[in-house]
Amino acid sequence: NSSGTGGQTESGASSGDSKSSDKLVIGFSQVGAESEWRTANTKSMQDAIKAAGHELKFSDAQQKQENQIKAIRSFIAQKVDAIVFSPVVETGFETVLQEAKDAGIPVFLADRSVDIEDDSLWVTFLGSDFVEEGRKAANWLVEETKDEEGDVNIVELQGTVGSAPAIDRKEGFEEVIKDHPNLKIIKSQTGDFTRAKGKEVMEAFLKSDGDNIDVLYAHNDDMAIGAIQAIEEYGLKPGEDIKIIGVDAVKGAFEAMAAGKMNVTVECNPLFGPQMVDLIEAHLAGEEIEKRVAVEESMYTMDQAEELLPTREY
Amino acid sequence: MEGITKEFPGVKALSNVQLKLYPGEVQALMGENGAGKSTLIKVLTGVYTFDEGSVTLEGKSIRVTNPLEAQNLGISTVYQEVNLCTNLSVVENIFIGREITKRGRLDWKEMTRQAKELLKTRLNLSIDVTKLLSSYSVAIQQMIAIARSLKVSAKVLILDEPTSSLDQNEVNQLFNVIRKLKQEGLAIVFVSHFLDQIYEITDRLTVLRNGTWIGEYKTNEIERLELVSKMIGKDLNELNRTEKGTSRNSFDKKKLFLQGKNISKKGKIAPFDIDIHEGEIVGLAGLLGSGRTELARLMFGADKADTGEIKITGSKTNLSSPKQAISNGIAFCSENRKAEGIIADLTIRENMILAMQGIQGWFRYIPKKRQIEIADEYIKLLNINPPNPEQLIKNLSGGNQQKVLLARWLITNPKLLILDEPTRGIDVGAKAEIQKLMLSLSKEGMSILFVSSEIEEVLRTCRKIAVLRDHKKVSEIENDQQITQKDIMKAMAGG
Amino acid sequence: MKSKLFWPIVILLIILLINLFFDKNFFSIEVKNGYLTGSLIDILNRGAPLLLVSIGMTLVIATKGVDLGVGSVIAMAGAVGAMTVSGASGDSLVPLFTAIGLVIGISVLTGIWNGVLVSRIGVQPIVATLILMVAGRGIAQLITDGQIMTVYYDPYTFIGGGYLLMLPFSIFIVAAVMAVASLLTRKTAIGLFIESVGTNPEASRLSGINSKNILLMVYVFSGLCAGIAGLILSSNVASADGNNAGLWYELDAILAVVIGGTSLNGGRFHLMGTVIGALIIQSLTTTIYSIGIAPEINLVVKAIVVLIVCLLQSPEFRKKVFGGFTAKKIEKKSEGVSVS
Amino acid sequence: MTNKLQLDSKHLPLIATIGLFIVMFIFGSLRYTGFFSTQVFLNLFIDNAFLIVVAVGMTFVILSGGIDLSVGSIIALTSMVAASLTMNAQLSPVLVIPISLLVGTVLGFCMGCLIQYYNLQPFIVTLAGMFLARGLCYLISVESITIDHKFFSFMASTRIPVGGGNFISISVIIAMLVVIAAIFIAHYTKFGRNVYALGGSEQSALLMGLPVGKTKILIYTVSGFCSSLAGIIFTFYMLSGYGLHANGLELDTIAAVVIGGTLLTGGAGYVAGSVVGVLILGIIQTVIVFEGTLSSWWTKIAIGTLLLLFIVLQRVIVARSKTNQTTVSSR
Ligand SMILES: Nc1ncnc2c1ncn2[C@@H]1O[C@H](COP(=O)(O)OP(=O)(O)OP(=O)(O)O)[C@@H](O)[C@H]1O
Ligand SMILES: Nc1ncnc2c1ncn2[C@@H]1O[C@H](COP(=O)(O)OP(=O)(O)OP(=O)(O)O)[C@@H](O)[C@H]1O
């Protein structure tokens, strides 16, 4: 939060030349509004662009790639100064990005990258590394259970089947635990990133495996929160009987951690709007920019929760 | 066809029935409503498969499993209910299944030409054949169905009640066609409840009763009354026919029930006036498409009138929906049984009480026991077969469906009953019953607006006859002893 | 009627028995923390929202319509409910009843909206309700401001998570709605009117039935059912998620109705069949979760089960498959179309 | 069909729809800079080529009184099959394209057979087909597969100039060919007329001796084929195969067909109408993107509102002129 406004003034001061003080028209194509995280991300972008005095053309793709391509085409037709977009999927944007390039409009990727050989098609990718998030989660678990004698039984709540965060968070997590044979994923099922599904699936897990479950790894906090309710209703203590790992670090997760019901959440920071605006302005001012810019992220555990809770924005 | 047996769940529709057809002859299939005529035809054309029996065509044993096969074998059929696609144009309905193609594409020009010609020359009908079938009345649709069946080069032509909503002119036209086909060596099956027609056109008759075969006779060798008694299985004397004299019932012409002034609907019917007294039976006569149905619909609020006002027992009333009409004591039995009458998936009982329940509203539900009582009462009154109130109406024979619809309206005990071709497809015995019923109802004070293509029937029952021509009411005739069919016909045809 | 229910029940039993194979205690119901618990009760509890929506959907389908808006109504109802009680705390029941009142109000309103479009303006049901399906989710998010709204007010969570007489409260809600629906359709003329309007609207109109009001009513009822389902769902997870709550419920509900033996062509409807259909779907979902089927093949499994269910209900299929052994028996029952 | 006289009542929904589309285009042009250009109009075709193709297939299904929910999933499956054959199995497009086209065709055929022979409801059979096709995608791969192949890139990026610096894509040409073929099939072949008859009344069609079973199976096969063809176009468009592609597309397609004036009960409607329906959905989206200030939820509400506006106006126009018409329609 503090970095938000801070970054803003900084950039305004640094770019003194006429080009970037011009009002820019920035087209932003968002994936959708499927989660709190996404909404926070959208808001951050909107606020940052407005605060910098630029004009925003916003388009919501409703989770559909074809809509996103259409939106980018329309941005080109409207001759915007820059296009920012969070690709729904990694693949399939060559054609339209080529059109943008031909029209001389720079493209910035947010949150997720694209899988295209020709990296001249976009300026930079600013976003989180989902695989790394999975690794972080696993590393925490490895650390936490290093004294444990027997098997540690893990259940996994996956995100939407086929979505990039689900695939990557699973991959990163498995990559780490495969060196620790006592860590075992005994059940893995999709909870579609939602609370209701998370709860429902966890309920079924508990019915079939009940007291064997030691750890829950959820691909996002929402599913973890749903699962916590299921665990409580089942009569176990979340956070103690079953350790809970989430990803995203949304406010709800902090509340759960503060109440001692959740152990850890890996941050996936959506508030990179100001950072993005800086990058756009820098690029248009002719500065050289790295192809991959990481968003600053960390990990929060139960003991930090109480103190950080009031500062969380999303 | 030999030893045909067909069983529906709970009903043995045909048992050991035979039917022989000879080239160059017209064979009549006779029987009461529900005797099994239509079923026999459907078995022959592969709509139903039969349980036992055999069918031979030109010495070869055949087993038809669908109508397409039947057509390919040279059996062309007009089914009882008009079975055409109302969403297609008339040309398409005539040609679909045997379209004319030119260089791989359908040749609409040619088909339109041929269709026009066919209707004109064969049936003397000149209509716009590119219009949708739904824009034509049931009668016209029936003619088109006949035209379609003529289009095939067939060996066997089956006509299941083709004349039920045609008037005399059209029937004559059809008979001319049939005679011609007969000469060409076709074997023709003709079903009708009009004895006059049977005697006029057929050579032989096969009589069915209750799904059993009664006998085959040469038409000119059997007396009318004998035939009827064969059909209904009762002695002749029991069949007391309504005499013309009794119909001219005396009623006081003092109480006016409905008074319509200057009612019209653009493109449908020119402004007309109409008075209906309590206990009066008013007939509507006219040629095909003269606007009788349209007039009747306006009186019921099924269509909204553009102009005019209606007074019921003296006070001005707005009839803009059927519901309003019904609450004013008006009932309307449509000529289009299939589209506007039956609720196919419901039972006899439910179909019967529907209008009554409509009056009672959502919450004053007629208790089931009462429903069954009512249904049983009318099943008995109208002699509906099968007498099971829980049978689905779609499984009933055409005539029996008609009776159920009649019952639906009788149950509401209306003050004015509008009947559009109520005797369509009803057998001789039942027809007489219904006419008798109409008279006795009118004696009790019920007014009836009666539309029929049978002038004789109108003459027999009606006190007053309104004649329509070209969507216009042309005259109103008081029916007294001197009036004959000829007079009415003259008025209908004009000139 | 009886035979319509036979195959759905058999299928439900088969699915449950498959579970028994994996989990010996599947059918056992025990008392835990003072409540009855067990997989069967879970299925009922979890399935409550789907059951409700399907019951409403049955009546809509009986009029030859379909209501695609139910998922969005669920989301809106949850959002409204959660928002109303979001500030509340403590044990005062006033916010709870306000929430319930508002939800019922909103869902009736959505029903009127759909009903008016279909019955008065004459829009085809699938498109009319598609409008609400799209816009409703937007409205739900507008209410929650795109956030997942969490509720910290215990009475609210009772609706979807509480217990009464040792059983989940949601089961009682379903039972009540089902009872109302059955009474309305079988003890009043409404059922008859729905079936007649669904079979032949024109003939019904000419018989003096106000088919417009019947249509309006079924959409209102469907909206109401969806609204209550939304309340249960949102209360159960103590939060409201405008974007995801009730997603794809419309398809599951239609599926339940059809499995239950009601035809999409309108006419006869079978409420009890729908209930069994919904239970089949819920049991299937639960089974997939609990026997550990990989998420990638969830859909394939679901597709196969749906197909089997439909095939078993098809007389033509049964004749072909079982015809060999029980030809005689079936022939007698069948419509008389001979086998040979 | 050939008769000019028919240009009245039957074509009215279609004419109303086209009229509304033009109004919308004018509205957009007046309101947004850059909207009034040939390219924006052509983009509607470029971006919706696949939707046009599925809508064409769906039109036949709906005309016959059925429904096909599997189209979106078949697009995804086709893209997945094409991608994995090209990238994993390294097959040449000469093989890949026909095989991929077979995917939907075969699935459609099977669904048609189930519907016909076992008398199942199309809604359910195609719903199962929808689950199955999407499930099969995940069996091939849960991740998306990028296609990196000369042929596909060529198909994707070739621009066919149409004058004035405007261009269309190859997919648009394919889509237009499909539309022309479909219009021909619908009106000038026996199959086409049988579809209409079937939609009017299946029972009548049967009694009239039409090959109902064959027609039905063929209809679903055609729809499956169109979905697969759309899948190929979609693959050109996306240059990837992915299990989540075209999620929920079936409803868009049905909406497009119905907005285009086809009755869901079957028997009445036009292929050309569906194309206009697709364009209308497209222009709604374009307007919203050009507006560019709507949040995610307002976007949804706006789509709903515009859809409502369209449908109600269409209804009003049609109803208005119906009352001026002389004929009674029985529906
Ligand atoms: N699908 C069916 N299911 C059950 N019963 C049927 C079915 N179709 C016909 N029936 C029964 O078969 C019997 C014969 O009916 P059919 O239609 O052949 O009579 P019909 O002689 O043509 O009478 P009508 O003169 O009234 O047309 C009737 O009792 C009818 O109820
Ligand atoms: N000979 C015809 N030529 C053209 N159109 C006709 C003809 N006959 C009927 N129609 C059309 O059918 C419509 C229905 O007519 P209507 O039902 O009022 O006739 P009707 O007098 O009841 O005769 P019937 O019931 O014997 O058909 C008319 O409005 C007209 O458009």
Ligand SMILES: [Mg+2]
């Ligand atoms: Mg008959």
Ligand SMILES: [Mg+2]
């Ligand atoms: Mg008439």
